[in-house]
Amino acid sequence: MERVYGVRKRDVSVFTYQLASLTRAGVPILRALSLIFEQTERRGFAQIVGELRDQIRDGKALSEAMSQYPSLFDTLYLSMVRSGEKAGVLDEVLYRLAEYREREWELRQKVRNALTYPLLIISVGVVSVFVILTFFLPRVITLLEEMGQSLPRSTKILIEVSRFVSGHWLWFLITLGFILIAFGKGKPGSRKKWVMDAIRLHIPFVRRFTRAEEIVRFARTMSLLLKNGLHVYESLELAIDTLNNDLLKEELKEVSREIVEQGSTLSENLKEKGIFPNFVVNMLAVGEEGGRLEESLEEIAHSYEREVEQMIKMSTSLLEPLLILVVGVVVGFIVYALLLPIFNMNMGIAR
Numbered sequence: 001m002e003r004v005y006g007v008r009k010r011d012v013s014v015f016t017y018q019l020a021s022l023t024r025a026g027v028p029i030l031r032a033l034s035l036i037f038e039q040t041e042r043r044g045f046a047q048i049v050g051e052l053r054d055q056i057r058d059g060k061a062l063s064e065a066m067s068q069y070p071s072l073f074d075t076l077y078l079s080m081v082r083s084g085e086k087a088g089v090l091d092e093v094l095y096r097l098a099e100y101r102e103r104e105w106e107l108r109q110k111v112r113n114a115l116t117y118p119l120l121i122i123s124v125g126v127v128s129v130f131v132i133l134t135f136f137l138p139r140v141i142t143l144l145e146e147m148g149q150s151l152p153r154s155t156k157i158l159i160e161v162s163r164f165v166s167g168h169w170l171w172f173l174i175t176l177g178f179i180l181i182a183f184g185k186g187k188p189g190s191r192k193k194w195v196m197d198a199i200r201l202h203i204p205f206v207r208r209f210t211r212a213e214e215i216v217r218f219a220r221t222m223s224l225l226l227k228n229g230l231h232v233y234e235s236l237e238l239a240i241d242t243l244n245n246d247l248l249k250e251e252l253k254e255v256s257r258e259i260v261e262q263g264s265t266l267s268e269n270l271k272e273k274g275i276f277p278n279f280v281v282n283m284l285a286v287g288e289e290g291g292r293l294e295e296s297l298e299e300i301a302h303s304y305e306r307e308v309e310q311m312i313k314m315s316t317s318l319l320e321p322l323l324i325l326v327v328g329v330v331v332g333f334i335v336y337a338l339l340l341p342i343f344n345m346n347m348g349i350a351r
Contacts, residue, residue, distance in 0.1 A: 007042070007045045007072060009101075009105070011042060012072050012073070013098060013101040013105060015040075015045070016097050016098040017094075017095075017098040018036050018039075019032055019033070019094055020094035020097075020098055022035060022036070023090055023091040023094065024095070029062060030057060033056065034053055036049050037049045037050045037053055048069060048072070051065075051068075052065045052066065062081055063081040063082040063085060066081060074242075075238060075241060076225070076238050076241070076242055077097060079230065079234075080093050080096070080097050080224070080225070080228055081093060081094070081097075087229060093228060096228065100221070100224050103220065104220075107213070107216065107308065111213070111308075111312065114312040114315060118316070118320060121323045121324060121327065124327075125323070125326070125327035125330070128327075129327075129334070130169075132331075133161060133162045133165040133166065133334075134162075134169045135166075137158070137159075137162035137166070137334075137338075138163075141162060151341055152341060154333070154336065155337045155338070155340055157337070158333075158334060194246045194247060197245045197247045198247045200245065201248070205315070208311070210245060211276075212307050212308050212311065213244075213304075214245055215280060215301075216301050216304045217242055218239050218242070218243060219280075219297040219301040220297070220298070220301040222235045222236060222238075222239035222294075222297050223294045223295075223297035223298045223301065225238055226293060232293070233256070236252075240256065248275065251275050252275065255269040255270060255273055255275065265285075265288050266284055267285035268285075270284065279300075279303070283299060283300050284296055
């Protein structure tokens, strides 16, 4: 039945909040879906809400109806709704899910916003220099050569670079396209994505940032599932599936298998594998010993979320001026190399 067009993840989060509010107010699930259907402005998602309503009218459970749309309602979402239906606390579960999705969305937005401005500076700088070297400089070079005087070394270097770029500009564009494809986002589970994820875990600053972001996602998800009454092992399996880094997924799946085979605790296996920092392992050990693992996971999520925010602030405060400086130096060199022969010629005439 999956026919999902023009539906955003944000739509699902808003829908979850609306459904939680209505069910908590005592509105029957069928009536709640009808009200949301009438209020939803986005046509594609309104159609899905209508189909959910129709299936429930036919006698299906909400989780069963949602399972027809796996791209919108993932395994974690369905497991939570299913457990809420069984325990009769669907409104509470939906609120937890809505808060969880909101925090996930806020974290993604912070990362995206932090990367937008530096990427814009790089793009504008590269395009500007490429246009200058390819289309503008060849015309100026002709004028410089017609002067018939000896050119400074910086100008000669600029001329050679311009001739090379203007003579091979098409190959530069093709190479750039291949680079974007090679380093672009790969499909989950693909070899390309696994390689890129492995690279991210071996670049010093990127490794720290990636690991912190994944720890937040893992801890928050597992805490949510444990609060909802799921078993530790089942919560671990679902939390692992929410991670973005395939290499970390593989390592944690190995930990999950060893917990079942050896009967050891999560903290013991994580300490042995060295996947997460000691702070995470120690917090998990304290939570396991005190029978309050979900609270320890929540604290881990809050701690590393603050760390991610600090890294974002630090990277933007350092990276943006550095990129502006680099672009300024390159453009400044081009201007200097172009104007130097003119200054030399004027000085020669003055003498």
